Amino acid sequence: MSIRNYKELDIMTYEAVIGLEVHAQMMTESKMFCGCPTKFGSEPNSQTCPVCIGMPGVLPVINRKAVEFAVRTGLAADCTISSYSRFARKNYFYPDLPKGYQISQYELPMCEGGHIDIVVDGVKKRVGLTRIHMEEDAGKNIHEGTGNYSFVDLNRAGTPLMEIVSEPDIRSPKEAAEYMKKIRAIVRYLGVCDGNMEQGSLRCDANVSVRPLGQKEFGVKAEIKNINSFRFVEKALEYEIKRQIGILDDGGRIIQETRLWDPSTNTTQSMRTKEEAHDYRYFPEPDLVPIVADEKWIDEIRDSLPELPDAKRERFISEYGLPEYDADFLTSEKAIAQWFEDAVKAGANPKAASNWMMVELTGLLNEENKNMDECPLKPVQLAGMLRLIDNGTISGKIAKTVFEEIYKTGKDADAIVKEKGLIQISDTGEIEKIVDEVIAKNHAEAERFRAGDEKLIGFFVGQVMKLTKGKANPQVVNDLLRKKLS
Ligand code: ADP
Ligand code: MG
Ligand code: ZN
Numbered sequence: 001m002s003i004r005n006y007k008e009l010d011i012m013t014y015e016a017v018i019g020l021e022v023h024a025q026m027m028t029e030s031k032m033f034c035g036c037p038t039k040f041g042s043e044p045n046s047q048t049c050p051v052c053i054g055m056p057g058v059l060p061v062i063n064r065k066a067v068e069f070a071v072r073t074g075l076a077a078d079c080t081i082s083s084y085s086r087f088a089r090k091n092y093f094y095p096d097l098p099k100g101y102q103i104s105q106y107e108l109p110m111c112e113g114g115h116i117d118i119v120v121d122g123v124k125k126r127v128g129l130t131r132i133h134m135e136e137d138a139g140k141n142i143h144e145g146t147g148n149y150s151f152v153d154l155n156r157a158g159t160p161l162m163e164i165v166s167e168p169d170i171r172s173p174k175e176a177a178e179y180m181k182k183i184r185a186i187v188r189y190l191g192v193c194d195g196n197m198e199q200g201s202l203r204c205d206a207n208v209s210v211r212p213l214g215q216k217e218f219g220v221k222a223e224i225k226n227i228n229s230f231r232f233v234e235k236a237l238e239y240e241i242k243r244q245i246g247i248l249d250d251g252g253r254i255i256q257e258t259r260l261w262d263p264s265t266n267t268t269q270s271m272r273t274k275e276e277a278h279d280y281r282y283f284p285e286p287d288l289v290p291i292v293a294d295e296k297w298i299d300e301i302r303d304s305l306p307e308l309p310d311a312k313r314e315r316f317i318s319e320y321g322l323p324e325y326d327a328d329f330l331t332s333e334k335a336i337a338q339w340f341e342d343a344v345k346a347g348a349n350p351k352a353a354s355n356w357m358m359v360e361l362t363g364l365l366n367e368e369n370k371n372m373d374e375c376p377l378k379p380v381q382l383a384g385m386l387r388l389i390d391n392g393t394i395s396g397k398i399a400k401t402v403f404e405e406i407y408k409t410g411k412d413a414d415a416i417v418k419e420k421g422l423i424q425i426s427d428t429g430e431i432e433k434i435v436d437e438v439i440a441k442n443h444a445e446a447e448r449f450r451a452g453d454e455k456l457i458g459f460f461v462g463q464v465m466k467l468t469k470g471k472a473n474p475q476v477v478n479d480l481l482r483k484k485l486s
Helices: 008-013 064-076 173-190 230-249 295-303 309-320 324-330 334-345 350-367 379-390 396-409 413-420 428-441 443-450 454-467 474-485
Strands: 014-025 087-091 101-105 115-120 123-136 140-142 151-153 160-166 202-212 222-227 257-262 267-273
Touching: 014 173, 014 230, 064 123, 064 160, 064 173, 064 295, 101 123, 115 173, 123 173, 173 202, 173 230, 173 309, 202 230, 222 230, 222 267, 230 257, 230 267, 309 324, 309 334, 324 334, 324 350, 334 350, 334 379, 350 379, 350 396, 379 396, 379 413, 396 413, 428 443, 428 454, 428 474, 443 454, 443 474, 454 474
Parallel strands: 222 257
Antiparallel strands: 014 160, 014 202, 087 101, 115 123, 123 160, 140 151, 202 222, 257 267
C-alpha cells in the first residue's frame, strides 16, 4: 500500500504507543540445556549434540549460569525475582527448531515488573518492564546456492536467550532507540550479554500502534520482527507510525499483523496477519523441574552487581563536576568509564581527560575500528601528557601530535617530546626575534591591523607558529604581537 503525504498536523494529532521485546543472547560458555559450546562463527553443525538437535528420548538440563544471568539482569532492572518459575513448550515447526518446539517460559517467567530509565532530549523517562524470561535460540536456515534446497546450521540452536519485554510505555522512535541503547549498556555492564548487534546477540521485536491524542484505549498494533540496530529500530518505527496514521486518515483500519523491516527500501512489509498467526499451544515443559530460587542465592547475586550506568553517570557528574554530555559518553561503556577513572587516579584533570577521550582518543580508535578494550594507549600515559601541558612544556597544539605518537608507538609523552624536540618555546627573547621578522615581512598587514582590522591577529599568530613549527607558547606570541603592533 502507498503512503499519503501527510501534513504535519496529522502527525501532531496522533500519538504512537510502543512496546519492545528485546532478545539478548546470554554469554554463557555452554548452551541452555546441554553442554555444547556457544561460540560464534564455528564450522556449521560442529557445536551440536543429541539434545540440541532434538533427538527423541534425550533429557535437557538447565544451565545454572543462564538462570543466574537472567536473575542478575532482573535485579539490575528492579524486577521481582520469582521464587517459583518454570519452563514451557512453545510449539511450532521450522527446520531450524528440530524438536518442533522451543523451550521458553510462559505463565511463570523468571522475573516480573521492574523498569529501565532513559533520558531523551534532557528529559528522564521510566519505561516499565512486564517480564524477563529465559528461552533457547533456534538454529539458522541458510538459503544460498542455486539448487532447490536450503541448509540448516544448528550451532545456535539451544543458545540461552533472555527476552526482556517492556510495557507499552514508549512514545516515540527516539525513545525506543534510547531504551534499546540503555538495555545494551546494562547487559554489557553486567557481563551477561556481549551486546554485539551485528552478530545478532541483541535484537528486538518492536510493537507499535497509534491513537488519536487524548484517547485512552490503545490502537491495534503491528509487530516488527527481528531488528538488529538502533538506527533500524528508529527508522522502522518512524515508517510504521506514518503508515498507520496514513491508513487512519484515509478512513481505513489497522489490522493486527507481523511485519518485517526491509533496510534496502526503508519500509516494513507484511509477513503474516493475526489469522495466520501461530497457535503455540504452550504447556509446561514436562522434562524440566521448576526453578525454586532461594533467597540466599538471590541476595548473593544482588551483592555482586556492579555499579550500573545510571548510578555511575550521576556519580561522574557530582564527583568530577562533569557536564551531563561528558558523563553520558564516559559511562556508555564500562571499559570507557574504567579508563577514565584510571586516568584521573594517575593525576589527570577530569574535564581535560574527558575532552581528550571524547575527541582525539575516540578518533584514533575509530580509525582502526577498535573499541576501548583494545585501546593501546594507557590512562597513565594521558595523565603524563596532560602534566606536560599544565607545566608549559608543550602547547595544546603540539600535544595532539604527541598524543598520536603515544598511541602509535606506545612510548611515553616525555620520551616523545625529547626525541622530537617538541618542547614549547616560552623564551620571550627567542620569540621576539621571530615576531619582529614576521611584522617586517608583512608591512601591509601590519598597517591594516593598526588601522583597526583586529582579525589580522590570527594571521600573525599563524605566521609565527609556522616559523616555530607550532612550538611557540601561544600566550607569549599573542602578548608580543599586540605589544609590537600597537
Ligand atoms: P502479544 O500477545 O501479541 O504477544 P503482548 O501483550 O504479549 O502481545 O505484548 C507484546 C509487546 O507488545 C509488549 O512489549 C507490549 O508492551 C506491546 N504492546 C501490547 N499492546 C500494544 C499496543 N496496543 N500498542 C503497542 N504496543 C503494544
Ligand atoms: Mg507476547
Ligand atoms: Zn547440544
